[in-house]
Amino acid sequence: NAGVTQTPKFQVLKTGQSMTLQCAQDMNHNSMYWYRQDPGMGLRLIYYSASEGTTDKGEVPNGYNVSRLNKREFSLRLESAAPSQTSVYFCASSDRTGFSNQPQHFGDGTRLSIL
Amino acid sequence: AQKITQTQPGMFVQEKEAVTLDCTYDTSDPSYGLFWYKQPSSGEMIFLIYQGSYDQQNATEGRYSLNFQKARKSANLVISASQLGDSAMYFCAMREGATGGFKTIFGAGTRLFVKA
Numbered sequence: 001n002a003g004v005t006q007t008p009k010f011q012v013l014k015t016g017q018s019m020t021l022q023c024a025q026d027m028n029h030n031s032m033y034w035y036r037q038d039p040g041m042g043l044r045l046i047y048y049s050a051s052e053g054t055t056d057k058g059e060v061p062n063g064y065n066v067s068r069l070n071k072r073e074f075s076l077r078l079e080s081a082a083p084s085q086t087s088v089y090f091c092a093s094s095d096r097t098g099f100s101n102q103p104q105h106f107g108d109g110t111r112l113s114i115l
Numbered sequence: 116a117q118k119i120t121q122t123q124p125g126m127f128v129q130e131k132e133a134v135t136l137d138c139t140y141d142t143s144d145p146s147y148g149l150f151w152y153k154q155p156s157s158g159e160m161i162f163l164i165y166q167g168s169y170d171q172q173n174a175t176e177g178r179y180s181l182n183f184q185k186a187r188k189s190a191n192l193v194i195s196a197s198q199l200g201d202s203a204m205y206f207c208a209m210r211e212g213a214t215g216g217f218k219t220i221f222g223a224g225t226r227l228f229v230k231a
Contacts, residue, residue: 031217042121042206042223050217059220090160094210094219103150103162104208104219 002026006091006107013081013114021076021110023091031094032074033104034058034066036087043090049074081114088112117142119209121222128197129230135182136192136225138207146212149190151181154204154224163205166190194227202229 007022025032030051035043035058045058047066055066063085065077074093078085089110095102118141128134140149151163166174166181174181182191194201204226210219 031219033219035221040226043208043221045218045220048216048218056216056218058218088158092160092219094217101148101165101167103152103165104160104210106160109158 004091004093004105004107006089006110008110009108010111011113013078013112015082015114017081017114018077018079019081020078021089021091021112022073023075023107024073025091025093025105026072027093027105028071029093029095029105030071032068033092033094034064034074034076035090035092036060036085037090037109038087046076046089083114086112086114117144117209117211117215117218117220119207119220119222121207121225123225124223125226125228127228127230128194130199131196133193133195134197134227136194136205136207136227137189138191138222139187139189140207140209141188142209142211142215144211144215146214148210149181149183150208150210151179151190151192152206152208152221153201154206156203160206164192197229199229199231202227 033048034046049068052071091107092104094104147168149166153161164176180193207222
């Protein structure tokens with residue numbers, strides 16, 4: 001049971017380069033999320049997708065774009081990487097229902113460094 | 116606007132004692148869920164406990180309990196009989212219901228240190 005799979009696990013970019021972080025889940029969850037976690041800090045929501053075909057901005061969307069490719073996959077793209085985007089990126093998925101006690105399931109994270 | 120606040124950047128507790136980690140929240144959605152996660156130094160997110168906005172009783176899961184005070188918009192985590200393995204970052208999170216698009220945000224976290 002893979003859960004939430006993120007690729008790559010590590011990446012180093014130069015300022016101005018672009019890249020896409022991939023995320024896939026096999027739990028048939030409707031909702032998917034992208035967070036960033038800076039050292040010693042909490043998770044900040046970048047974008048989320050409540051269901052296939054919809055995406056919404058979170059707390060810190062600037063500099064990022066997302067694509068909900070299908071129910072399983074939710075990708076995060078950095079069009080022109082900046083040093084301020086150096087962080088650990090987590091993808092998560094969850095059951096959609098607001099009353100649900102099912103927690104988010106997280107990937108292992110992508111450690112991204114931008115020089 | 117949806118907001119989660121954890122005001123304790125760091126906490127120390129003696130092994131075998133109880134500790135309370137604070138969390139306050141704000142939302143206009145009447146349907147929401149509150150979650151606590153543990154993040155050890157290895158980095159993974161471990162789900163601990165859940166409280167729904169319509170739940171009448173405080174949630175409990177083993178040594179974890181949630182002191183839910185809806186009127187005060189607080190959802191404090193209580194860890195009883197602390198163990199050395201409890202040393203970690205702890206995050207409070209809130210998921211809104213359909214009105215909020217199931218958006219889920221996290222607090223800044225509290226780093227807990229358990230002393231032997």
